[in-house]
Amino acid sequence: xxxxxESGGGKKQGGKKRPKKHSTHVDMTPMxxxxxxxxxxFMLTTAFSKPKVMEIVLPDKIKDQKDIKAPxxxxxxxxxxxxxxxxxxxxxxxxxxxxxxxxxxxxxxANFSKDGIRKVLLLRNKNLFLKIDDFTQExxxxxxxxxxxxxxxxxxxxxKEDKSGPIVLIKAGDNVKYGNLVDIIDxxxxxxxxxxxxxxxxxxxxQMLATAKALLPPTPAAxxxxxxxxxx
Amino acid sequence: MSKxxxPVRSPGVDMTPMxxxxxxxxxxFMLTTSFRPSEAVQVDTPSSISEKKTPEKNVITxxxxxxxxVFFNFDNGADSNSHMRSALLKMIGDYYKIxxxxxxxxxxxxxxxxxxxxxxxxxxxxxxxxxVRDGLSxxxxxxxxxxxxxxLQMWIHFARLTNPxxxxxxxxxxxxxxxxxxxxxxxxxxxxxxxxxxxxxxxxVEVKAKDIK
Numbered sequence: 001x002x003x004x005x006e007s008g009g010g011k012k013q014g015g016k017k018r019p020k021k022h023s024t025h026v027d028m029t030p031m032x033x034x035x036x037x038x039x040x041x042f043m044l045t046t047a048f049s050k051p052k053v054m055e056i057v058l059p060d061k062i063k064d065q066k067d068i069k070a071p072x073x074x075x076x077x078x079x080x081x082x083x084x085x086x087x088x089x090x091x092x093x094x095x096x097x098x099x100x101x102x103x104x105x106x107x108x109x110a111n112f113s114k115d116g117i118r119k120v121l122l123l124r125n126k127n128l129f130l131k132i133d134d135f136t137q138e139x140x141x142x143x144x145x146x147x148x149x150x151x152x153x154x155x156x157x158x159x160k161e162d163k164s165g166p167i168v169l170i171k172a173g174d175n176v177k178y179g180n181l182v183d184i185i186d187x188x189x190x191x192x193x194x195x196x197x198x199x200x201x202x203x204x205x206x207q208m209l210a211t212a213k214a215l216l217p218p219t220p221a222a223x224x225x226x227x228x229x230x231x232x
Numbered sequence: 233m234s235k236x237x238x239p240v241r242s243p244g245v246d247m248t249p250m251x252x253x254x255x256x257x258x259x260x261f262m263l264t265t266s267f268r269p270s271e272a273v274q275v276d277t278p279s280s281i282s283e284k285k286t287p288e289k290n291v292i293t294x295x296x297x298x299x300x301x302v303f304f305n306f307d308n309g310a311d312s313n314s315h316m317r318s319a320l321l322k323m324i325g326d327y328y329k330i331x332x333x334x335x336x337x338x339x340x341x342x343x344x345x346x347x348x349x350x351x352x353x354x355x356x357x358x359x360x361x362x363x364v365r366d367g368l369s370x371x372x373x374x375x376x377x378x379x380x381x382x383x384l385q386m387w388i389h390f391a392r393l394t395n396p397x398x399x400x401x402x403x404x405x406x407x408x409x410x411x412x413x414x415x416x417x418x419x420x421x422x423x424x425x426x427x428x429x430x431x432x433x434x435x436x437v438e439v440k441a442k443d444i445k
Contacts, residue, residue, distance in 0.1 A: 028247040035254035042261035053401060053429035054282035061421045122439065129439075178296065178413045179406025182278040182430060189281055190437050 056185065058198070079124055079166040081117065082107065082201065082209055083180045084173030088117040089212055095204040104204060107212035112183045121191040127164040132192045159194035168196035173209055271305070272345040272369055273297040278406035279435035286431060290397045292388065293431075295345055296404035300412045301372030304387050305345035309395055317341045320394045321353075324386060330354065347372040350383055375415060385419050392423060403431035 075093050082089045089107040097104055110116040122129060132155060138144045139151055146154070170184055181198075188196045201209075275295055289310050295303040309316035318337035325332050328350045332340070336357050347369035348356045359365045374383045381389075391398055400420050404413055420428055 028251050032247055032251055032254065035251065035258055039254055039258045039261065042258065042265055046261055046265040051277060051286050051403075051431050052280070052282050052434045053284050053286050054280045054432050055284060055427065055429055057427045058417065058421055060424075060426060061418075118439070172410050172414070176410035177406060178404040178408045178410050179278040181410050181413065182280055182406070182432060185430075186280040186282075186432075186437075190439055 054182070054185065054189075056198075073167055077165075077167045078169060079120075080169045080171065080205070081184060082171045082173055082205060083176050083184055084209060084213070085175050086177070086180060087111055088180075088184060089209060090117065090120060091208070095202055095208065104208050104211075107208050109212065109216055112180070112187075117184070118187055118191060121166075121168070121187060121193060124166040125164075125191050125193055128158065128162040128194060129192050131162075132158055159192070162194045165194050168193055170196060170198045171201040171205060172198075173201060173206070271295065272303045272347050272366070273301070275403055275405045276407070277403060277431050277433050280430075280432040281435060281437050282432060283434065284429075286401070286429070287399060290395060290399060292391045292398050292400045293345065294384075294388075294400065294402050294416055295347075296402070296408040296412055296416070297372070298405040298407040300409050301347055301370075302375055302384055302412065302416065303345045303347035303369070304373055304384070306387075306391050306395075306398070308341060310397075314395075315341060316395050320387075320390055323394060324350070324390045325353075327386065327390070332357075349374050375412070382419075384416070385422075388419055388423055388425075392425070400425050400428040401431055402428060 078093055080091050080093075080095070088110050090110060091105045091107050093105060095104060110120060135144070135154065135158070136151075139146060168188065170181075172181065185196075185198075187193075273295055275297060289307055291305075291307055293305040295305065297303070306317060306320055308314060318341045321332055321337055321340050330350065330353065332354070336354065340357050343357070346353075346356060346365075349371070352368050356365055356368050359368065373387065376382055388400070402413065402416060417428075420426075
């Protein structure tokens with residue numbers, strides 16, 4: 001850093017010595033240059049929002065399936081979601097032909113928007129959702145004072161104790177993007193679904209999916225979307 | 233300032249406050265910065281409401297690009313003295329009967345994610361720059377299984393052997409096919425990794441109680 005002593009431009013005229021007039025200014029321009037350079041560099045390279053992760057737990061793979069029976073589930077509680085082509089198709093119960101009509105259950109198509117599959121899930125999971133919502137609201141308002149750990153523990157317990165909510169089985173068709181899978185798992189988290197699993201699609205369900213897709217009118221918007229996707 | 237009589241020559245701007253501010257900001261950025269790690273592929277992760285942070289150490293990262301290629305990353309363990317990466321490369325090299333020189337092992341330690349088949353690993357490590365490396369990793373890590381298992385399976389297997397504490401994280405592009413992700417999840421399950429992370433972006437979603445009433 002240079003120190004400029006403004007003494008009037010060097011020795012003039014035979015060096016008549018004067019007492020120094022000093023103003024001890026430090027020239028900060030180079031320093032500022034350097035600082036702003038570094039600052040810009042750090043501002044541009046820094047990554048503020050670290051990516052987050054969503055944890056999923058899958059069951060152990062069973063190599064030897066002979067001795068192990070599939071767990072019995074209450075048929076009325078099961079909600080099946082089949083994701084395919086950016087849509088979520090859902091139906092209740094089991095993929096078995098009806099006793100009277102001998103027909104497979106019909107699929108209902110929904111999308112991933114706020115009024116799509118989320119509404120279905122919320123309606124089915126109303127009790128638990130409201131319970132958890134009340135609890136979190138009270139924590140937020142400060143009526144219940146708990147450390148974060150025990151809040152999480154309490155939420156887990158709510159989910160464990162819940163008997164009213166659905167058991168959601170998530171299945172994927174042939175044309176599924178990874179983003180859709182994350183979306184649907186995320187919906188489970190949003191709707192506070194206590195029990196869900198990712199399972200393989202059965203042949204009956206493939207059949208049902210094909211019928212449902214054939215019934216679906218190809219809307220102009222969907223066509224456009226498809227075209228856009230191809231361009232992308 | 234200038235109560236002293238000064239020659240009116242230098243109309244200097246007082247930069248002290250500016251310098252103060254700059255040094256403050258600079259210090260802040262220097263301390264908070266964490267460099268974006270350069271990755272072999274650009275991956276646009278889907279978003280979720282999950283707020284769990286990505287672990288920094290002991291992670292096996294499996295990247296899936298939007299054209300369904302798989303890339304692999306593994307960190308050096310809790311501290312860089314554990315040399316997990318070179319240990320892994322040595323181990324997998326022994327398995328595929330490719331020997332790596334100490335220089336190559338050292339170099340590999342400082343590199344990041346990769347997507348090359350084992351046969352091209354040596355070229356990839358010794359490549360002069362990133363462009364050549366990107367050229368080599370056009371196909372990603374082979375996932376098709378042979379009789380003894382795919383290379384990806386081997387990487388995951390040996391990564392778990394080298395660092396038993398390592399967790400798996402799948403960082404997939406939202407446009408990648410579910411089938412590829414499923415394949416990877418199957419491999420992880422086979423290796424008894426039943427709990428793993430899906431890397432996502434944070435997104436805020438609010439559902440009010442009145443929405444369902």
